[in-house]
Amino acid sequence: MKKFMRTRGAAPDAPRANGHANGVAGELRYDDQHSTLSRCCSAAGAAGARWEDAGFAPRAALGRRARAVRWLRPHELCARPRFMGDAELEGEAEGGAGEADAGEAHEAGEALGAAAGEAAARWRCAGAGGAALRGLRAAAAALAGTPRLLARAVPPHSFRRHYTGAFRFRFWVFGTWREVCVDDRLPVRGAHLLGSRGALPDDFTLPLLEKAYAKLYGSYAAAQASERAGGGLARALQELTGGVLQSFAPPQQPRALLYQVLAAAVPRSTLLVATAAPEKENGTRRLRNGLLAGQAYCVTGLARVRGAAGDAAEAEGGGALVRLLAPGGRGLWAGAWARGGPEWRALAPADRDLLARRAPLPGHFWMSFADFARAFGRLELVHVGPDDWLGEPALHGRRPWRAVLARRRWRAGYNAGGPPGARAAHCNPQFQLSVPRGAAGRCHVVVSVTQQYAPGGAASRLLAIGFAVYELPADAAPRRAALAPPAERLRALDVTHESRAREVATFFTLPPGQYLLVPHTRARAEAAFLLRVLTDDHTDVWEVNDDNVIIRDFASVYAEMGGNVPPDIQANIAKVLGQWPPDEAEGAEAELEAAQLRAAVRRAGGGRALAAALLALRDPAARARLPARDLPALLALLGGWRRAWPRGACALPAERLRALLWAAGARASNKVLEALVLRHAPAATLRRAAFLLALARLHLAHERFRALDAKVKSNPISLEEMILMTIYT
Template sequence: MSFLPLPWLLRRKKRMMRGPWLLDRKGALQKPSSLGQQNYHTLLEECLKNERLFEDELFPADVRSIGTGPLLQKLPQKIHWKRPYELHKAPVFSSANKKRLALCQGVIEDCWFLAAVEALTFHQDILFKVVPQNQSFERKKYAGIFHFKFWHFGEWVDVVVDDRLPVNEEGHLVFLSSVYKNLFWGALLEKAYAKLCGSYEDLQIGQVSEALVDFTGGVNMTIKLAEAPPDLWEIMTRATYSRSLMGCQTHAAPVRVLPNGLVAGHAYTVTGIRKVTCKHGPENLVRLRNPWGKVEWKGDWSDSSGKWELLSPKEKILLRRNSDDGEFWMSLQDFQAHFVYLMICKLTPDLMSQESGKKWRCSMQFGRWVKGSTAGGRRKAHRDRFWMNPQYLLKVLQGNGSKRSLYSCSVLVSLIQKHNSTHRNRRPHFHIGLSIYKLTQEYYDSNNKLPPAFFAGNAPLNSPLFVNDREVTQDFRLLPGSYVIVPSTSEPQQESEFVLRVFSRNHSLHELGGDSNSVLSREIVDKHEDWEDFFAKYFLQYPEINAVQLQRILNNVTWTNLQNYGLRFSLDACRSILSLLDLNSTGTLSIQEFRSLWKKLLIYQGEHYSYTVWCSGTELYLCTIKWYRFQEVFQKNDIHQTGALEQGELYTAMQEIGISLSNELCRLSTFRYGEPDLKIRFENFACLMLRVELMMEAFHNMSKDGKGMYLQESEWMMMTLYS
């Protein structure tokens, strides 16, 4: 990777002291007044043209961007602002070859933010939307400017920052950093989020759920673990396989680090779940990571726990991580006992429902509570004012494709409060909640706000829960018909803007007493429900599948982009795949093990979510997002479109996935997995990729220094003979 010579960079820097700008309609430069007016591509082009390094006056490299509160007391005596090329001779923005979990928290108490970032890294397509990848420190592209995208109260906002970062006198980053000293995407992402929130100080203290929603535009669900539903494990399983992001928080305590290794009042990332087979029976395990990158749980199923001896050698090798990297396993029972909240950010709203419909519709309304007008407070304490709150007519319609919908429909309602302050922590959150009422016949044809008499004579269908969080969500099962949603603060005369979102299979929403054409709706076409429905039906009949059944499934899939090459999985290939994924050594695949294969092979073959947004009947926006892995990487590198990869193409494909093997190993791989002409077809390419990932994971788990490892003879034989 090439970088700008230092003298050339310094020439750029001198020319950029005037600060940021934008081109107006006449082509003249003008200073932006808000985040939305800083156009990244315009600024980058102008910087490159004039050989200037970008300096952001909206978020300057001084104490104004850090803040004025307690954070200042934690900083080193002297702070310097330096660009990455001044901190490392070969800085990189991001790298596919680096380990996923490589970020470390700085002096800011923003473990909630970092826990959300690490959850984000499990979904590359979402990560790349937040962190655009066409950015680097290469000479032709570098101008000291970077940008990131956040979902901010109902819309995606592009946030531009320069790359000047605060460091101490030794040149170490004061805030978020990476274990790889030349990697800077995390530090720049934190700076962009600090700018969005007002300052670095405004990142102090928060909830994982807040950052998860800002990264995805998803819907938050918080479970108090002391009162968790009996099907908690099933909820977490559905969350894992429906691409939801999860974080959690420990109980507060006077001691920072508890004797059991957990940090009190601290946010963690849920990085995985696994049902293992012990000698005494199955056990549900949860994998967590401390954003500090160190300090781990010391109880059952920790790195040094004797519980691992209850597993098969293969399962122990592939799950246990014997290093102080902040990541650890614990039982579901211990998780519920030692953590207070589990936060799940749902990218589709059907986590709590197992309906088999095809579409979700999301309607979004922007409103506000105003003193003396629409800030009426909650019904229980302020009956005479409650009717003043904004009211929204919800019509739940039939025909959503579910048999169960003939009787009731799943409806999810989300309410997000938005203060006018440009600083996230300058104003505390109000206690907010929402109530939903069944509309009576006498008010069916009226578009006016419901009068006090309606609320005096009708009780809400739910028990409104008022919480002082940014977002509150509630799930309902409603019969087709007309309803009224009333969002409110706990006390009257509390002013704030809000965003109301309603998800269901089929509905309409508009404000009573307002403009009925101001509805902003979105359809989410979720094609993955087809194969989710297949999972449920097939594994209900066959709880465990063998190699023959696996072959039957794979050869009955319509491989849209590879069908012209006669793709067929041989029984030997299916036996190899089964042995790789069969962690508990039963000779079969469970639904969980099969989902792991399905995720790598099938959902990445062009499955997509299609968003269509319209306002007053006029289509405004259409976006299709695709996720890909093995199949698309194979196709992309099959340059001659022969349905097979040559050695050089295999090497490039591995690099793209993030696997670095030597040319010699790639050559040997073509001998082992290739046809007589030394070309690798897709079914063998998939086997090879699965094996490489498995072996790399086993090595990293067993190696304490990343250079070597020690195996007992039984463990070595297990890994070599049955994998």
């Protein structure tokens, strides 16, 4: 597994790799030379026709609700429609060609506030229709403060320049950015849009984003059903940012834990989005404390004041103030520590001025930590990777995360061992995390496991997933412990509750030391997963693996025995060699036919395939003959393999293959072991004949690699590649 942090930035409008999961599929290209759709749309625009999306027809988008619905373009609904890209064009036209205004520096704050208000109005609904997606709308409004992140998911388009009727959006789906292209025909019933309409009457960014989101899920109804299933805001935040996401319910969390989460997340490149209460069906409503239920508030700061009324213990956030940003300045807090309240007058002037300077933008307000824990029903944490931190200037004042990712999959019989406590839990994928002794204090760590999913798929298709964190002893060997399950030898620091969700994530702190991360799912369940590890300090993360090694070479087995051949092997040799005259059998050039070797292997418990593999070990010229002097060593080696198999067992679970290989004098890497299970253990069941054949093929691959390595100075094939090729021959 590769650990990296990018240091080279990309173009502002290019999709970034985000350091952990956003760059798994590489950067996408959207120019006309690489996109057939772009050329088609350009040609349609030149001819005067507008592109129509045949892949998202009206009946597919709305189903039965498509009756009595007209699909109109923005130009048919408004004289001068706008998208996010048109605002920049208008600013260029008004600003002139590079002439500087004398009062530009003085008016920068007002301009920033006006821009923030306009951005918030773009995502504020002016009257939701039946197809409104409230979680998506709230997520886009929360990301207005990080315009580069938002522009990756919602690239600027224009109704003024190069308009073809096609609009592209990007959503993060299981580690890759998926492009969704829709036309700008919107569903209208009567004189109203069926979806959301932004507070800016001529801006169509929100309804077009909703249409693209509905296409991602298959229809408007499927997107709405996904929101109703739970986590509408959280899911939309992840699909728009690609970050690692955690959800909390502040009223249900211990105050000390909630304060630790805020204190650790606020200084780092983590977006914190809080909502006051679940949104009602009739839209948002103002609460008695001034907040708007359902509106997304961004947590932007944390401070501690002296002498605050009702202070609790410092560890539980006593005397702490939380700074939040209300989109567009709507729904400001009206309780304690509101602007102009008596709490501010009780502060020292220096402290009051310092807190005021820390909340310069319109819409910022302070509230006590205790009020925050009571007033907000949900808190979403979006941990942003290092590449996004580099590309988003709004995050440069925060400390970036370091990121590690690994794409793996659980396979039945190989590494789907089940949750901790299961019989085969030690077979699960294992990743070692090393926090160096030089790390300052404790290292903040975020671990996330995401299983493969399909947008709009039923939640019942998701597996119950989780992960466990174990503390390793200081002298732990950097290899898999195949014979002793970790749960029996190690102390578990944290075991997540299995959740039938797309992603499970935990935010915790670790002192310097060695740790083991073990993702798990249901025993013998198969699914791909993405592991992401974020740390705020230098750490090393790698997958625990074994080397491909043959401990007992067949050429040395007979020599180590000193000629003391076991009676059963000696009798088998006598039956084969007894068919020849004594002078020929003892000759140096005596050779066995393939049929004679098959008979000997059959008496030793093997079959035709095993005999062919053993013959290939000592027949490099492919003459189908074996020197008679090599027969005792081969049969002795075969006898050692048979002794590694439990006596009396006809078949064993495939999860025991690694331990059996160790007992037979061989070690295999994770990839080789997976290939052996797929090739020799159908239905995750291993039989003795298949086990012996797997060992013979491993020995054959090692022999071929040594022969090739001796002939070629710069061997382009690795040992693992040679083994994988040999397994499937």
